[in-house]
Amino acid sequence: MKRAVFLDRDGVLNEVLTDRVKFVNKPEQLFLLDGAAEAVAEISKEDVEIFVVTNQGGVGLGFLKEKELHRIHQHLEKLVEEKGGRFREITYCPHKPKAGCECRKPNAGMLLNLAGKYEINLEKSVMVGDHERDIEAGQKAGCKTVFIGEGETNADYQAASLFDAVEKIKEMVQ
Template sequence: MKQAIFLDRDGVLNEVLTKRVKFVNKPKDLYLLEGAAEAVAELSKAGYDIFVVTNQGGVGLGFLKEKDLVKIHDYLAQLVKEHGGEIREVAYCPHKPKAGCDCRKPNAGMLLDLADRHDIDLKRSVMVGDHERDIEAGQKAGCKTVFIGDEESSADRKALSLQDAVPAILELLQN
């Protein structure tokens, strides 16, 4: 079984609720955070599969069509690839925030599904997110966790950005 790195999207890889963008509803709304693509490249080059796991309730609420979300994710993968990184797959929950589905974080459905389909050992993998719901999803799946931000968190490690988190992620994967 393989190890993997699961990354939340908004707030870990790209801007959201900033001066430039409120929500990412089109590829042109996607702005990578400083150093995010380089961080994914470093993690990819270390030999780990990178998966993005993201709640996208805007689809269920009608703000965004699923075909447009796929275009956004294709654009994200392209930007990361231009920096030498690779996103193996993007998993998303398209349901409304209070739909009660198993896939919406803080539930672990997306991680469990990816682990099943890609032969991933969740106990030897890492979930990275900027909200406690991301950390909870990782913990429910049995992953080690890294919180991005300066708030309190129950995560195993914390960092201010994905780029800053690379050493902690690699350390967790090696232990």
């Protein structure tokens, strides 16, 4: 079975709630965080699958059309590929925040679906996120977890940025 790194999008790969952008609703509003594309490129050198798993409640709330979300994700893939990185798949929960679905983090539905689809060994995989809901989803799926940011967390490891966490992530998926 394969190993995987699951990455949350907003706050791990790209800016959100910053001076430049509040929410990413168009490709031109997607600004990668410093070192994020390089971090994905470095992880891509390992024998692991890399997935983006992101809650996108703006779709369910009507702020964002799925067609536009696909354009945003194509732009994200292009920016990461320019630095030598790659994603196996970008998946998202389009439901409203309180819809009660199984795919919205902190539920593990997105991770479990990808694990089934790609034969992923979740115990040898890592979920990386910047909110406790990401960490909870990873734990519910049976993954190791990495928290990006400051503050208290129940994650297995914590770092200031995805770039700062690369070596530990590589170690965790061995």
